[in-house]
Amino acid sequence: MTTDLVYHEVFTKHEISPGHPESPERLRTAMKYIDGAGLLKAGDIRLVTPEPPDLSEIYALHDRRYITDIREKSRRGGGFFTLDTAVNAFTYEAMVLAAGGGIGAVDRIMDGKSNNAYILCRPPGHHAEYDSALGFCFVNNIAVAANHLVTKRKLDRVMIIDYDAHHGNGTQRAFYSTNKVLYVTMHQDGRTIFPGSGFPDEIGTGEGKGYTVNLSMYPGAGDKSYDVVFNRIVEPLAKAYKPQFVLVSAGFDCHFQDTLTSMGLTNSGISMMNRRIKAIAQQNAQGRLAFFLEGGYNLDVVGSASQNLLEELCGREITKHGESHSESDICTRYTGDLVKVIEKNLEGILL
Ligand SMILES: [Zn+2]
Known part of the structure; x- marks a missing residue:
């Protein structure tokens, strides 16, 4: 069993502006937690320097031209x-x-050199548009990896699960008209937060119809x-789609203390969610699974969630848990109605 932790010092040198919440300290804190838990000495986690x-x-x-401009x-x-930005x-x-x-991480997994990976990177990616930086993002890292799996490794079914609190508008746009990437995103309703998109009726187009799934959650859910x-x-979709690889936009801004x-x-x-996503990968995709850090602005949360x-x-026991926080009834009721809408929208396609 080998888990790759992909990390580079230069990820902590990029900075939008002094004091900006998307700060180098996010990764330094994550590494402090990971190292403090002894995970780097354990032998089952390999620290990988990206190429x-x-x-x-x-x-x-x-x-x-956009990339050249940067x-x-x-x-x-x-x-x-x-x-x-x-x-x-x-x-x-x-x-x-x-x-x-x-790209390196998903290739090693495809080649059987590692089981899974966590790409602990900055800048994040899921808001980056085709020709513009947005939402602290410049290049859509997870979309580049998904596209690599489809075009270079010839996979037909890649599932991206995005639990960052913000809608991954860039990822949605990249794969809106293909069924080779199933994009399932859970995020705070766009009527209440940036980037203001990601509603249940955005389900894809042409061959991609039904392969973009937007769960716009009630604030506080x-x-x-x-x-x-x-x-x-999420689980019924995975069962129907049978992904060959699972990628995750892990945004720890979904935590209540963000x-x-x-x-x-x-x-x-x-x-x-991580446990169930891992099970989805094991049941369908020979365990092929890679997590990409997206957002998350409470430093201790980024640290503890990265460690977990x-x-x-x-395959270890989770260390950081036991917080007490519950959602209000209105959130639970709203979610019940939301899943019915999604089920109806996807009826006859994947559900
Ligand atoms: Zn976010």
């Missing part, structure tokens, strides 16, 4: 970008290595609601 990818794999998802701004030492001297190298780290969503939607969002999950709830995730991936 840069062939740039054509990034250009498959992003406009070449490189030039980084070379000049930095510069403003969009409303909520800016680059510094290290942004280009960090984003290229984050994307390359994901927590362990109970996510349990219902896994029972009624500073930018309003979701209600505890560490136990997040671990419950690695423990789950390498």
Whole structure:
């Protein structure tokens, strides 16, 4: 059993602005927790330094001029970008290595050299659009990996599960018209938070119709609601789709103590999802599974959730749990209605 932890020092050198919540400290804290738990000495977790990818794999998802623009701004030492993104001297190298780290990780899993992986990277990716940076994201790391699996490793069915509190608009756009990638996302309702998209009627188009699944959750929804969503939607979808590889956008801003969002999950709830996702991979995809860090702005939550995730991936007991937090009845009721809407929208396709 080998779990790869993909990490590079340069991931902690990219910075949007001093004091920004998407800070280098997020990864430093995660590494402190992981190291403090003895996971790096255990032998079943391998610390992997990522390699840069062939740039054509990034250009498959992003406009070449846009990527070149980031490189030039980084070379000049930095510069403003969009409303909520800016680059510094290290942004280009960090984003290229984050994307390359994901490709390397899924290749090692495909080749049987490791069982699963956690790509502990910055900048995050799931908001990045074809030709623009958005939501602290520049290159869509998970989409690059999924596209690699489909185009280079010739897989027909890749499932992306996204439990970040924000809708992964970039991932949705990348695979909206294909059935080779099933995108299932659980996020805070877009009427209450950035990026304002990801509603149940956004289900894909053409061959991709029914292969984008948006669970726009009521603010405050927590362990109970996510349990219902896994029972009624995520697991039945996986059973029907039979993914050959499972990728996860792990955004720990779904935790109730996150500073930018309003979701209600505890560490136990997040671990419950990780455990069930691992089971989905084992039952369908020979265990092939890779998690990508997306958001998460409470430092201790990013640390404890990262530790729990690695423990789950390498088959140990989860250490960090036991928080007490429950959701209100309105959340649970709303989730019950939401899953009915989703079931109806996908009837005759995958459900
Ligand atoms: Zn997020």
